Amino acid sequence: MMERVPPVEEASDRTAEVVEQEARRRVQRRRVLVSSMLGNVVEYYDFAIYSTAASLVFGKVFFPASNPVAGTLSSFATLAVGYFARPLGGILFGHVGDRVGRKTALLITLIAMAGATLLIGALPGYAQIGIWAPILLVVLRVIQGLAVGGEWGGSVVMNVEHAKAGQRGLMGSLTQSGGALALLVSFGAFNLLEGLDDRAFLAWGWRIPFLATVVMLGVGLYLRFKVEESPVLESARTAATPQPAKAPLWDAVRDRPGSLLIAIGLGLGPFGAYAVLTTFSISYGTEKLGIHRGVMIDALMISSAGLALGIPLFAALSDRIGRKPIFVVAITLMICNSFVVFPLFETRRTPVIILAFVVSVSVLHAASIGLLSAILPELFPTRYRYTAVSVAYQVTSAVSGGLTPLLATVFARPGGPGITAVSVMLAVLCAVSAGCSLTLRETRNVDLAHA
Template structure:
């Protein structure tokens, strides 16, 4: 049974695998992973630059504490814009197709990232420099906000019921690979002097995006549209009035949207603090070499390339809920250990912290979450639904989290213990949210 574009229907995907179907699934998995790698590399090099560069380059006239908060404020703007990107591209992805939205998000992200690499500093254009930095970060946030949901659904909606977790993890693999590439890009500049790094070296990771986007676009154009969406369009009565996906969700699935946001805000915050603010804190306040911290993070992130699909597979076999709840609760505990371990100055302890937090705990949450969120919503509003949940969680965990943490560790603040309490509380909320949603791995996406 085939749809109008020659792809197999959802039932055929589940019941009648063939060589063409296997090739298409493989192509979709690779496209989702590579596309997400490029998008998240672009988005995450900003986080690394915010922790290492932007305070002295764009906010040099302020005190170190104020400059750091301002730098992480621009980082937060990108996360605050992600839900808007999810709503915009979710709407078009639900109405007109996942594939076209993904091509647009990749193009927009590439233009914004290269522009940051070319941005003049305040000594050249004055206050316009930090203003343009914020605008470009806003555009980055909109692009990556629209990317994640579409890439997840292209993989999940091509998969059969028993392997949705594994296929959905392609996007998280891409995010991990993008994070690894962003660390590697800055680690490769470790031989530069401080002056060289701050004057021109930091721009290179942004400018190399031109090549990466070209590769991603070539791969993404060759992927077929989601067969589940095509089947839904074929069966739909076009004469019936349709609500916009956002309004339909808020009317019919409001509770699931709120619980879906609660699912990932805590683990997202733990990851965001560990990979951005904690780097600056350990480097500036404890004198730990930047390269030491980046090396530990690179090793922890490299491990995720193996453990993300492993935990996703475990969620296919044993259920989303047991894997995810365990990860969230253990992350709540580790939140109190990561600051003492990383600021100890001992590389083995720093490495241990990043292996625990990233290779194990972040991977255990990252692996199942794409399929888990996709299984909560109907096809006609699924892109919008998963985007809302994930991007609002990102806004809370990745945007507000490091910004609040920067104020906590500033002189006169409550210190790092307050950061740990904040992360731990949201991880407990994550465990409770998944428990309230119940097990979802056997849900039929056609009737969700």
């Protein structure tokens, strides 16, 4: 029996339908890209301005002024609380993202983060409400930590799952670029306040960057409502097997404990180095070395602009030659850089300080942390990918990003072991990441539907 040949009209209709579907996918990829970047700008702007304020303000505004060192330590302790809340946020919103949907989880994280940040900007200081000031600050910081803990994993998973084959590194990295842009915007916001004297800055000036979040919140929500659910997740839901994970975290721990440990270890060095450079180094440079606050913030702004550019460049390169070789080289160089960056600060020369930040942040950090947005989703299957990625990344952030500024402050205080101990700490963390990267399998060609 001869096979039926479809009429020309029917074939033409099918071709038109395919073209229309591809056009729709392109539109959705652009929407996902823009909404993920802006969502991360909002989330990480809010998180970053807290870090900057913790270095410059909170020790004086929210804690008794009788002991400046104790105030700085207490301020960094509240910073660490936010980092420790991030794994819980990864578990909570990862569960929502894997069970209900990526889009729903990301809408909630955006609202929670912006709301907490606005309240911090309106929070009275210790002089006005006493002990309630630091207590409420910690509560709001925990909410920030929960929100950002669910944001990063959801954003990179959405980007990677919407990406075309061979572009996952680039698409995933643009979420990271959003974080870098957020840091740039946050430092820019504080830099605009340079004209204020210390009295005005501490009284009300520092609050302006926090209250400005309301504008970005409105734009971010508008874009996120227009994004469709991940096609990889939708495809998995229509398949007969496997069924969606009822307990995504437990399934990830049971099925792929080795991948989880590697994913956690990969970020220890990059997170630790970045946290120290963007928080501790500001107070160390201004208070210990006598460098003007504006010089340190300018250097961070320049290096953050370079980071926003460097992340997609290295990620796109990883789409061509692989994730592993780039990461191994970058993290090895970061071990060496741990012993170089602080002596460069001690020169107190502005061009040298800027160079130190650019090499550390725009190049080495970009070539390491920027690749994690593709590597981590490629290590885990769809049914618990959001949870596994979020938990791995946020556990790393809590352990390394949350503790290192606090430990660095303790090491560098009068009577402490000194700045060399900070370098040793960072080198050890980078060495752990280097060891994990050597055991990592190449993931750039993994099929996400069968990861």
